[in-house]
Amino acid sequence: MSGTAPTAVTASTSAPGDGGAGGQRPLRAALALETLVGSLGLYSVIPVLGPLLAARSPGSGTAVVGAGLFCYTASAGLSATLAARRLRRISYAPGMVGSVLLSAAAFGLLPLADADWMLCGLLVLAGCGVSAHFLYSRVLVAEVVHDDIGRNRVFSLLQIAVNAAAALGPFIANALYSPSQPQKLMGVVALCYVAAAVVMLPGLPRGVRPPASSGRWPVGRKVLRQVVTTAAIRRTVVAGVLGTFVYAQFYSAFAYYVARQFDSATLRSFLLAGPAFWIVVLQTGVTAVVSRLMRAGVTPFAVLGGANLLFGLSMLTLGLHLEPAVGAVLAILVFSVAEMAFGPMISTAYAGLPIESSLEAFNLRQVCWSFGEALGAFSGGTLFVALHGQGRGRLYWDALAFVTLAVTGLLLLLARRTAPRASP
Template identity: 55%
Template sequence: MDQLLVALGLFSLFPVLGVMLASRGEPQSTALVGVGLFCYTASAGLSALLLNRWLPRLSYLHGMAGSALLSAVAFGLLPYVRAGWVLCGLLVLAGLGVSVHFVLSRVFIAELVPDDIGRNRIYSLLQIAVNAAAAVGPLVASLTFAVDPRLLLALVSLCYTGGAATLFFALPSREYPPPTSGRWPVSRAVLGRALRSAETVRVLVVCVVGAFVYAQFFSAFALFVAGSFDSVVLRAALLAAPAVLIVLLQAGVTRVVTRLLKAGVRPFAVLGAGTVVFGVAMLLLGAGLPVLAGAALAVVVFSSAEMLFAPMVSTAFAGLPIESSLESFNLRQICWTTGEALGSLAGGSLFLWLRLRGEAWLYWHLLAWPTLAGVGALLVVSARRNRRAAGGTRRE
């Protein structure tokens, strides 16, 4: 319930956050939109890492509830301030709450559930909750923001407060996250061991690549839809479709993945397969199909990729040979944020540049073929090494 409420609050605000920032008056509005969104995105992705030394001193209950309340206060104050630096400061604080809440919730699952199959099931349930909120949130935004932004932000704040309240009925008060092995979010010793492990490096690389391609839906694809279709309803349907499909189909995909994991398939193989399917979605957009058909097919394929990829990222990082699960998820945040930030940058700049030159199709090919070839090669290498390891074990 906590995850559903906080996600509903976030996705009710996100569709209109840029509009709200732009309405803060000239001449600062244009710059404020970009700076404000960057402040929130960077903070939500990485700011929990700055609290690395203090998070293990907070119980899961107090850390998650406190972070949700911090976001509730910061979001709730947004309509009542006008100075750009204050708005950006509130967005940084809101992002800090989101970041801490996300990391602690995933670490708690990694510590509570001992096996990949169980973890993937729970991470998949979180994926369903988040996408249910993503499907409903834009409707909440459209119904309330035009009436009064203060009403929308009050509802957002209430969602976060409600999420915090539910935790007091669900989490133990004396369970604490494990400490990291040093002062840094990821110690040099752990990073060194990770980089010396070919299997771990493959997980890190595919996480960055997958997050890069995943970010295209919210950057390049959103721009593609806005520039290709005049119908507001059609644009909204294409952008909301992945959330709806994930709510309807994620449970079935999770059952398939569970059977694969029970049969001995490694989490990396599922992670890599999801990334390859992302590449197929990009390829469809550049294949010269009729625009609507290409967009609709790409949405379906993209949704399939997300159902494989998103839960398995957390599952794969939880299973890395790193003693502290908090440190493992700090590494996950670094990889994910790097890929997503670079993907958003490319989708919002290179795609527009190529589209203005009449070569938008080239952008999708520039994404698709390196993704398919690079991740495909890593999957082949991983499969061969696993077969050799299995053969050696049987001979022994």
């Protein structure tokens, strides 16, 4: 792997699996704490972002809501990838601190915006900050932690922090948001991001920049050629896109299904908050199991494939002729376990690909994630809605489960056949 790792956090040597725990503990603590605090700000605004936009621009109706949400989502997903060459010139500490402060300023100024273009522009800036911080932090982990087990532990820790914030954020939003006084909530959101900048700074390396990429584009021709010609990279890309496609069903098709199927607001809230809750409770245990499997020789790709199989089973549960509440609860439980394995492992898998620049590897990851998630959300929001309206929603779940299980099974079989055999 190219790039110079910060000596402050890599001075100690360690056995595979501990990721240099002693030297890297300040970095892990800083990343976990700032992810918790910053994500608390993000998930305190996301539940009310649509109503906030509608209230700030009553004359535009739903148009500004759709435009604003698109601007934020597109910016948060791809802006850092598109600007990767420029971001690479900025070292980790100022880049990561500056990105969260950019989000703080953009979200904090939303209540002052009095025109649609200002609302959309601020959301683009907020998304840029979120996107840049995500890219910097993942590349930093990939550069500093030199084994798959150690990386997966860090990414799992960050996933716990994100989901703890996702579980608490909606309560903060409901307690503080008022259409007539949005500045109260948005002030708290901005303060969360400022606090994130403060708590992360002591643990970040100084004067170290992300590694260079192979060309002028975020994903250069050399890496694209590797995707086509290198089986391990190709399988990881296909498995990642497929997994994110199915993952996106939770926020599109499943959310629509829950809203239409169940009259109880308590049950709806329980189902939609389920993954975040279970991840906070069980992620550490799942990570320990995954670490044990990897020490026994299981590859990151095999774990990724296993997560996809669980995603497929969760969709199949919804397609069975079960009582709706039972099927939904079972689907959430299986989906949550799948997400606990998939979320950290997709970053771990891309970090370990035979790509010279970890920055470019994570650019590829982000492009694939955004493509799979956008396509999955579109499918869930169009095809499932149409089939559900015809009373044939189970057909969608069954078809999605079949495709996910079949494609993942084929990928795992191909990976097993091409794996190097141990010498006798």
